[in-house]
Amino acid sequence: MKQATKSRDRRREGGVALLAVMCTVTVLILVALTFSNSVQIETRTVLFRKEAAQAHAMAVGGVEAAILEIAYPPGMDQRTEPRLWGEGRRGMTVPYQGGQAVVEIVDESGKIGLNAAGQEQLLRLFEARDLDPDAASHLASAILHWRGPAVSSSEQGRDEASLEDYYRGAGYGAAHAPFTSLEQVLSVRGMAREIFYGTAEFDQGRISRRYGVGRDLTVYSPSPAVNINYASQAVLLSVPGMTPALVEQIIRERDIEPFKSADDLAQRLASPLPPRTLPFLDTASSRFYSILATGELTNSRVQRSVKAVVQIAPDGQARHRLIGWYDDEVPE
Numbered sequence: 001m002k003q004a005t006k007s008r009d010r011r012r013e014g015g016v017a018l019l020a021v022m023c024t025v026t027v028l029i030l031v032a033l034t035f036s037n038s039v040q041i042e043t044r045t046v047l048f049r050k051e052a053a054q055a056h057a058m059a060v061g062g063v064e065a066a067i068l069e070i071a072y073p074p075g076m077d078q079r080t081e082p083r084l085w086g087e088g089r090r091g092m093t094v095p096y097q098g099g100q101a102v103v104e105i106v107d108e109s110g111k112i113g114l115n116a117a118g119q120e121q122l123l124r125l126f127e128a129r130d131l132d133p134d135a136a137s138h139l140a141s142a143i144l145h146w147r148g149p150a151v152s153s154s155e156q157g158r159d160e161a162s163l164e165d166y167y168r169g170a171g172y173g174a175a176h177a178p179f180t181s182l183e184q185v186l187s188v189r190g191m192a193r194e195i196f197y198g199t200a201e202f203d204q205g206r207i208s209r210r211y212g213v214g215r216d217l218t219v220y221s222p223s224p225a226v227n228i229n230y231a232s233q234a235v236l237l238s239v240p241g242m243t244p245a246l247v248e249q250i251i252r253e254r255d256i257e258p259f260k261s262a263d264d265l266a267q268r269l270a271s272p273l274p275p276r277t278l279p280f281l282d283t284a285s286s287r288f289y290s291i292l293a294t295g296e297l298t299n300s301r302v303q304r305s306v307k308a309v310v311q312i313a314p315d316g317q318a319r320h321r322l323i324g325w326y327d328d329e330v331p332e
Helices: 002-071 119-128 133-147 158-170 182-187 193-197 233-238 244-256 262-268
Strands: 091-096 099-107 198-203 206-211 288-297 303-312 320-327
Touching: 002 091, 002 099, 002 288, 002 303, 002 320, 119 133, 119 233, 133 158, 133 182, 182 193, 193 198, 233 244, 244 262
Parallel strands: none
Antiparallel strands: 091 099, 099 288, 198 206, 288 303, 303 320
């Protein structure tokens, strides 16, 4: 009997020992899996940072290459290879070993001048960027009021008085002077940040962006006319008398060959331009350029974008001046 009891005890002890070993093994496996997962995450993080740094360097190089093309073009006797960019072109590609920089170049004359555009042009731009007609109309009027001369209280209309009351309540007043920076328009009543910068929505694993009007406005163009070689679809639609069909023709033709003048545009389009449209179309340069470069690595989804605004001098040793630099821009 004692022997049978000892046998059962030994089996029981063996079972406990086996269970303890199994628990220990299970814990070790879980630790190993956790460690392995942590190593994989760290490895992916390091790889992402490395690729992001490479893409950023390519983007910076793309901006510098664009400045070189615009401000320091080689003479005919110095050219051994075709140029990456030519006047009137909206972009270029800079090749690198293991990737490339896709560069968008926009002369600021291709945007709407905040200090020059009239009510109709601003209204049409805001509607082209999906603002409802009432909001677009109020915003256009508010911009004209902000940059327009101040008037006495007795001379103010109802809308002007309402705007002045709004700014006093917000703790500041309308400038009643030309806009000195693009971001200053954010102080205008009705110019919400999502209208200016746009919005982004994450849906079913993809990011859907609606771009803001800030991409289409500038303080560096003194004329209501826009450069047809650089104007976005929304800017072209802002031109009085312009139709979507005419905009499609303009974009298609300039992709083939930039327009040399407004007369060249009129001759190359299949449909005639309305007379009221022609004064708003031009090919003159402002000498200010926005350069947006996106670095892309071969066989990688990682991208980085940077943007620069530069002024190009007509002559002299200092051929360009950096006005602004923005990291992590979002290409359109």
